[in-house]
Amino acid sequence: MQELILNIKKKSVFVKLQPELIKDLSLTFFFAFSMIMFEIFLTRLFAVIFDYNYVFLVISLATLGIGIGGYFAYQFPILFRSLYPFALCGQGVLLIGVTSLIYLTPFQGITFYSILSTVPFLFTGYILASIFQKLHTKVHVVYFIDLVGASLGASLAILLMNHLSPIPMISMLSLALFLVGSILVFTQLKKAAKVMLIMILALLMINIFSPFLTTERFLSYQTSPYTTFSELEGNIIYSEWDSFSRTDVYDAKDGDFLYMTIDGGAVSSISRFDGDLNTVDYLQMNTSDLAFQNPKEKERALIIGSGGGQEVLSAEMAGYSKIEALDINKGSFNAVHSLRSFAGDVFERDGVETIVADGRNYIRETTNTYDLIFLSLVTKQSDSGLGLALTENFIYTNEALRDYFNKLKENGQLSFLLHDEKELAKVIHSAESYYQERGIPSNEIKNHIAVVGSQHIFGHVVAEPGSIERPLLILKKHPFTEKEATKLFDSAANIAQLPLHVPYRFDHYKDLANRLHDTAIPFKANRDAQPFFFHKNDGIPSFLWIGLILISLGTSVMSLIYRKQVPVGSMVYFSGIGIGFMLIQVTLIQRLTLPLGHPTWAFVIVLTTLLISGGIGSAYSTKWKREEDRRFVPILLVAFLTSVVYLLIHFYYQSELALSTFQRTLLVITMLIPVGFFIGMPFPYGMSRLKKHQISISWGINGLMTVAGSIVAAMLSLTFGMNLTIIVGIVVYLLLFIFQPLLKM
Incomplete structure (x- = not known):
């Protein structure tokens, strides 16, 4: 120069x-x-x-x-x-x-x-x-x-x-x-x-x-049809905005809950918690809690998308001694910590480790192995390319499932809490590809998979007749035993949730697979080279x-x-x-x-x-x-x-x-x-x-x-x-x- x-x-x-x-x-x-x-x-x-x-x-x-x-x-x-x-x-x-x-x-x-x-x-x-x-x-x-x-x-x-x-x-x-x-x-x-x-x-x-431009004056945000909460539905009591996302916590006057949103959507609940797990035992009524109940061993769990910390409490109640709470958005951890007088600083409890990272990258780099890897409604899907590209994350791709299974113990379990049947169809399609690569016969794949739909969330009915809402997908390296399947089916029935397929006890995999495969979605858009x-x-x-x-x-x-x-x-x-x-x-x-x-x-x-x-x-x-x-x-x-x-x-x-x-x-x-x-x-x-x-x-x-x-x-x-x-x-x-x-x- x-x-x-x-x-x-x-x-x-x-x-x-x-x-x-x-x-x-x-x-x-x-x-x-x-x-x-x-x-x-x-x-x-x-x-x-x-x-x-x-x-x-x-x-x-x-x-x-x-x-x-x-x-x-x-x-x-x-x-x-x-x-x-x-x-x-x-x-x-x-x-x-x-x-x-x-x-x-x-x-x-x-x-x-x-x-x-x-x-x-x-x-x-x-x-x-x-x-x-x-x-x-x-x-x-x-x-x-x-x-x-x-x-x-x-x-x-x-x-x-x-x-x-x-x-x-x-x-x-x-x-x-x-x-x-x-x-x-x-x-x-x-x-x-x-x-x-x-x-x-x-x-x-x-x-x-x-500043003239305060949070209270953000009218375009408060009146946007794309945000989950309007000004009339709740007051913002915490807000953090960085280059990755905006994290808001709303008080909707529900008593035991606050609601955290990421970029105006992706809602996760924060439970009122005083340190006594008995006060949050209602979490055991949700479909997501079934993911923590089934594994034989309960030493180490990885939660990807830990949100407001409810899954951490579920893991503790299920008996896990080492819990890794991972979220790509550090604002989630900061929000819960800031509201610790309400939430009990759940992420700072003994045995809980917080990790700010991309879930897929972390699972590739960690040397830990897990009894449970649980992905809970991971939905951050915005402008990762910051306006230059439609960049999605890599946590649901076919190759991602292989990485997760590689970090599971032999009797470990991989679980996904998803939003709807289209997401369920994509993940099941990836799971089938994984099992086929391992040489598992097509007619035996169903014994490695269980699916439970959500009839209600905290007592509020969310499932319309014939619909699949918030399904929990459970995948195992080895087939379910009849004892494991029976325990899962009975647990789902006891909390009034909807088994869609449970090996041996409720074998509806063929009907479920036909329904999901008829869904008009691009299954191929689920690879590392096409992670959409x-x-x-x-x-x-x-x-x-x-x-x-x-x-x-x-x-x-x-x-x-x-x-x-x-x-x-x-x-x-x-x-x-x-x-x-x-x-x-x-x-x-x-x-x-x-x-x-x-x-x-x-x-x-x-x-x-x-x-x-x-x-x-x-x-x-x-x-x-x-x-x-x-x-x-x-x-x-x-x-x-x-x-x-x-x-x-x-x-x-x-x-x-x-x-x-x-x-x-x-x-x-x-x-x-x-x-x-x-x-x-x-x-x-x-x-x-x-x-x-x-x-x-x-x-x-x-x-x-x-x-x-x-x-x-x-x-x-x-x-x-x-x-x-x-x-x-x-x-x-x-x-x-x-x-x-x-x-x-």
């Missing part, structure tokens, strides 16, 4: 324009830095007021603004001169203003939030495209600053949200942008403008110490088609309008690198979630590594460009190195490597640096071959197709799996390299 700057300094034009160049590069950094932070913030904000599928759609539509901003930069170049001095101040006001409108107004729907959220992205796209066009001879330097700013913004966003929560983070970001912008422009302003600037700055500072357990319907979700159609139409219209300004070959090139980049990036984030142990950690490591190394690659891209070359070799190297990395990831999934978190992280970073280095070169290379007036339009095309790429990645992963998704990304780069001479850029 130093050598690059020295070479540029030799040109007198750089010396002449140096102060303005520094300001341009500073603007580029701060806009890239702030926009990625705002995008990550929006995923957390929308995750609590929308279903997770719609979060992806809203963010995708909003980020179209970056691409559309490129077209505005071409159409209205004169406006840039007016906005330029106040750009950072404007960005600061926009971010806090849009956030306030979303936060303080009652729920408005997808269209409103998509349009409103687009505004900051549109402004950012306009400013950045204008700067790229202005500094068209230094695109590789500008792109370096752009990617470095984005990478630092992504990392800092996660850090600040974990320590401050999302709303204080966006308040601080807005203040910082406005403050820097004010410093840059203050001396150029008249007295009245200076006074206005100081007043706005004062308001932003007051907002830091006395909560994708319960065949086909591609309509919201993805809506997003892709809108982007395709918009890009087609823009391409027709500006076809005389930018050659078709250039449009194809910038579309290709936009789509290809997202197919690779999204899939790497998805596939590395399991090795890295947490979706948020995977997002930070993959995105930061690719962006920083991509920025360095951009800075060095001129060294790879020769006018006599008809093809740009780094495009081919992207395809080759991505293939190597993906083969290594596949090897990890197939192996049983025992590496520490630090070792896995270091290995992932080392693998990704070469990919990122070369993936950062094609964009500045393509820009360097354009005329100045073509840059903003090409920026727009690339921006739109980057969003299209993330949607295509989701569609391919849901339908065919991640392996095909990244293969398509690799093929896109290969085709660009092969046909590059024909593009005539």
Whole structure:
């Protein structure tokens, strides 16, 4: 980088324009830095007021603004001169203003939030495209600053949200942008403008110490149809919000219960507990308690998705001496501890160990073996990719069942408490695959499986005639004995729950299997390469088609309008690198979630590594460009190195490597640096071959197709799996390299 700057300094034009160049590069950094932070913030904000599928759609539509901003930069170049001095101040006001409108107004729907959220992205796209066009001879330097700013913004966003929560983070970001912008422009302003600037700055500072956006004023959350509790149904008595989830505890005036929600849903109950297990013996009436009663030995139990701690109490009552309570959301543990005067600090009891981790990653790494592994309504299914991908967890996949069984003792038991028959169908399908792989005859598999449905929960009837509600699925390495089956059947009958299949005593497996297999759900979407357990319907979700159609139409219209300004070959090139980049990036984030142990950690490591190394690659891209070359070799190297990395990831999934978190992280970073280095070169290379007036339009095309790429990645992963998704990304780069001479850029 130093050598690059020295070479540029030799040109007198750089010396002449140096102060303005520094300001341009500073603007580029701060806009890239702030926009990625705002995008990550929006995923957390929308995750609590929308279903997770719609979060992806809203963010995708909003980020179209970056691409559309490129077209505005071409159409209205004169406006840039007016906005330029106040750009950072404007960005600061926009971010806090849009956030306030979303936060303080009652729920408005997808269209409103998509349009409103687009505004900051549109402004950012306009400013950045204008700067790229202005500094068209230094695109590789500008792109370096752009990617470095984005990478630092992504990392800092996660850090600040974990320590401050999302709303204080966006308040601080807005203040910082406005403050820097004010410093840059203050001396150029008249007295009245200076006074206005100081007043706005004062308001932003007051907002830091006395926030306007309090929990009580979060109207969009309180009135959202996607949240479990409304303001009228209960008061929030505890709230915690970080980069992974928002945890709220409601007092619904039920006396013995509080209710904890994750991102407005995924409810788990917290029981009033004073340390005497007799006061919570009513838990033995629930279907979930049957999971703890059946195993012969009751030494060690692992509870994945420990929620409000009721399963821990059930395990204690059943006689387990060592209980590992695991939850990927640390907010659950913090909430119960904070409310210990009510809940008795159940997770701090003797023999109980709390673990904050992804269940699948933990089971692969632990050396413990268990009498019982119990997964209780594990439903955190939101934006693990933080708006960039529909990433699910890996705890229900076919391969996951093998990992669980490997950590069971010989007489151990694997149990799942599920929501409905579609989830039951998927897990039973995976269980059948596991037993078949072990060589168990098809007609004997039924003796390894028991299913009990919930007739009631705490006395409240939940099962309609003919329906399957909250089924408990019990799987064993070896067949149930008649004594075990009889005990389970009698226990279910004694608490008035509904046996659906119990070997020997209530053998209805054939009828149950036929019913479940007739359910129209994608059974194949339950593998590590396609871990979309909560994708319960065949086909591609309509919201993805809506997003892709809108982007395709918009890009087609823009391409027709500006076809005389930018050659078709250039449009194809910038579309290709936009789509290809997202197919690779999204899939790497998805596939590395399991090795890295947490979706948020995977997002930070993959995105930061690719962006920083991509920025360095951009800075060095001129060294790879020769006018006599008809093809740009780094495009081919992207395809080759991505293939190597993906083969290594596949090897990890197939192996049983025992590496520490630090070792896995270091290995992932080392693998990704070469990919990122070369993936950062094609964009500045393509820009360097354009005329100045073509840059903003090409920026727009690339921006739109980057969003299209993330949607295509989701569609391919849901339908065919991640392996095909990244293969398509690799093929896109290969085709660009092969046909590059024909593009005539």
